[in-house]
Amino acid sequence: MSGENKEIFIRNYRDWENFLSLQKNFKQVFVQDIDFREKGTDFSGLALKNTTFFGCRLNRQQTKDLVEAGAFVYPKFEHLPYNPNRQNLYTHQELLAKFDQGSEDSVDLKIYESFKETRYTPSIQDAMAQRLHDFNIDESLRRLILYDEKGMTEKKAVGFMGGHSARRGSEYYVKVAQTAKLMTENGYYIVSGGGPGIMEAANLGAYFGGKTNEELADAIEILSDLDFPVDLANPKDYLAQNYVAQAQKVLKKYPDGQENLAIPTWFYGHEPTNVFASHIAKYFSNSIREDTLLAICLYGVVFAPGSAGTTQEIFQEAAQNHYGTFGYISPMVFLGKSRYVEETSLYSVLHQLAVGKKYKKLLYLADEPALVLEFIENHPPQPVEDGLDYIHEL
Structure with a gap:
């Protein structure tokens, strides 16, 4: 049972009974995904006006009693390959359930295929199910x-952004894995966008926290032994x-990796599940996913070389820092001097944008994992003093 902003969420029958024993006023109470049928629950005598029941299993009499008492009862969504009322994050084991190499029978792909059918024109039923699902992922x-209470996190989350097409074993794939490993070993909690390329490298490195550098190098060598269809160009x-x-071979050879997080989206559902993340917060809405991914990484974001998507994330993070959107400003580290100084002028543009702002001192350019760690350790997130930076500029 959780309560934020005076709302109370009840997600299992034990919490229902505990709450019931304390009071019978159910204002601002949301009950999710509980099967009341087998318990023979009697709702009579309860002050249930405006109480909301999402996806609960109810018999006909229970439903009648709730509606007559003024409760809102949303039926369980049927015929979906996912549960909109889920109570926890995903694991790769769950998403790859029924996965058989060469087939498309995984839970992950079934959800993607279902989403793809109504991706641009969802019905109200589909839209409600997806929004409810993403809210529960948020929770x-x-x-x-x-x-x-001040918006700071107990986990010292550091995000890694970069190109999804970075090859396994390439220069920055290796550097990102080494950096994530080093940061995990120094108490940071690694977060990625959950896809392939740089994102996989970050979760891989975090997973190998505490293992040797030789073991990480061996894992990357295994990962790089790939078989492509002969007619596949580039x-x-x-x-x-x-x-x-x-990837599964690596997990079998090196079990029990360190905890880390991936935040992918079914918007890019054609990309396979990242198996090195211990927790997977997968969203339908890519815009919510992008904002959340950057918002939770209060201890910093590391930008490896990438293309348009990475560039978008750079300026999205800069905007969060510029206006102190989430109450803190955080380090932005650019891992790749050639990319961010020679090939593009992004690092210079950000310095110009940050003139007169505190986050200017939190911009850093590096090419070595140890330097990334040192900078982030020496530049913790800074609280926004008055929270009025944005208002002052209007």
């Missing part, structure tokens, strides 16, 4: 990261026939 994510790693199988 689960808050419980994992552990926010205090192949991306995740299109290899054994892309997931090689």
Whole structure:
């Protein structure tokens, strides 16, 4: 049972009984995904006006009693490959359930196929189910990261952004994995966008926290042994026939990795599940996912080389810092001097944008994992003093 903003969420029968023993006023109470049928629950005598029941299993009499008492009863969504009322984050084991190499029978792909059918024109039923699902992912994510009353997190989350097409074993794939490993070993909680390329490298490195550098190098060598269809031009790693199988080999050889987080989206559902993340907060809405991914990484974001998507994330994070959107400003580290100084002028543009702002001192350019760690350790998140930076500029 959780309560934020005076709303109370009851998600299992034990919490229902505990709450019932304390009071019978159910104002601002939301009950989710509980099967009341077998318990023979009697709702008579309860002050249930405006209480909301989402996806609960009820018999006909229970439903009648609730409606007559003034409760809102939303029926369980039927014929969906996912549960909109889920109570926790995903794991790769769940998403890859029924996965068989060479087939498309995984839970993850079934959800993607269902989403793709109405991606641009969802019915109200589909839209409600997806929004409710993403809200519950939000709730689960808050419980994992552990926010205090001032908006700071107990977990020292650091995000890694970069190109999804970075090849396994390439220069920055290796550097990101090494950096994430080093930061995990120094108490930081690694977060990625959950896809392939740089994102996989970040979760891989975090997973190998506490293991040797030689073991990480061996894992990358296994991952890089890929089989591509002979007719595939300019192949991306995740299109290899054994892309997931090689990752599973690494997990089997090196079990019990360190905890870390991935935040992917079914908007890019053609990309395979990242198996090195211990928690997967997968969203339908890519815009909510992008904003959340950056917002929770209060201890900093590391930007490896990437293309348009990474550039968007750079300026999205800069906007959060510029206006102190979430109450703190955070380090922005650019891992790749050649990309951010020579090939593009993004680092210079950000310095110009940050003139007169505190986050200007939190911009950093590096090429070595140890330097990334040192900068983030020496530049913790800074609280926004008055929260009025944005208002003052209007």
